[in-house]
Every structure is written in structure tokens, then in C-alpha cells.
Amino acid sequence: MGLPLHAVSALDLTSCCTCGIEFAVPQHWLQKKRENGQGFHCPNGHNLSYGESEVQRLQKALAQEKVKTETAQRDARWQKEERERMEKAAAKAEKRQKAAKTRLKNLQARVSKGYCPCCKQNFPEVYAHIVNEHPKYAAENPEVVSAGVKGLLPVNGGAR
């Protein structure tokens, strides 16, 4: 109380932007408030705060922007990779489908000439043969077996 101010500690004069009162606070204390942006009160109880400095605010915004950009880039990259993966998978599936179709066509062609895919032999009435001898196969591969119907037609009848 009786000591002159300079004997206590280095003080900074600051003022309240609301009521205008001037008051002194320890320099290191004020410095800390500046750094951490913590609020304090003027002697009249007004809330004071240095908040974020403009530079801090801009740096923060910039950092956030950077993170956003990086995230967007990552997402874009990921989406591109995902698209490529899907395109590749689709191409593969198409290839597989085409191959399967070709295989089926070849098989149908052979079956239509009397070939039994189960016995790997030719039969004059292959459709009836497959249905009778291999009912499970006939049920599972109707598109193959139905090709054998043509084997019953006169035009292919002697084709075996």
C-alpha cells in the first residue's frame, strides 16, 4: 500500500474500452493475457479481453483453409482412385461376362449338335438325355440344356 508503484513490479497502464477507466496491472500478467487471449475485468467489472490478435486470427483461418484444401484434395484423390477401381472392376466383369458368354455359346453350339457336357459324349437325343440323366444339371443350366432341344430337330438330328 505505502510503496510506490515501481517498487512492487513493472506495471502497465491499461484502460477499459467500455467505461474508460484507467488501471495498472503487472506487465507480465498483461503479457500473458495478450498471449493466451484470456479475458479479465476492469475495476468496474467490465469484461475485457485481447482475444485473438488479427495475425493469430488470420493464421488460424489460413491453417483451417489449408486443412480444408488438403481434405478436399484427399477426397478428390480418393474419389478418383475409387472411380478408377470401379471402372477397372467393371471392365473386368464385362470381360468375364463376355468370356462366359463365349463359353456358353460354344457349349450351346456343341450341345445343339448332341454333346452332353456331363458325359462329354454325343447323344442322338441329347436334350432328353440330359433332362433324364442329369436333372440337376438341367435345372441349373437351362440355357445350355435348351440348346439341346435343337438337337432333336431334323436338321441337326444327324449332326452327331
Ligand SMILES: [Zn+2]
Ligand atoms: Zn470498465
Ligand SMILES: [Zn+2]
Ligand atoms: Zn450325359
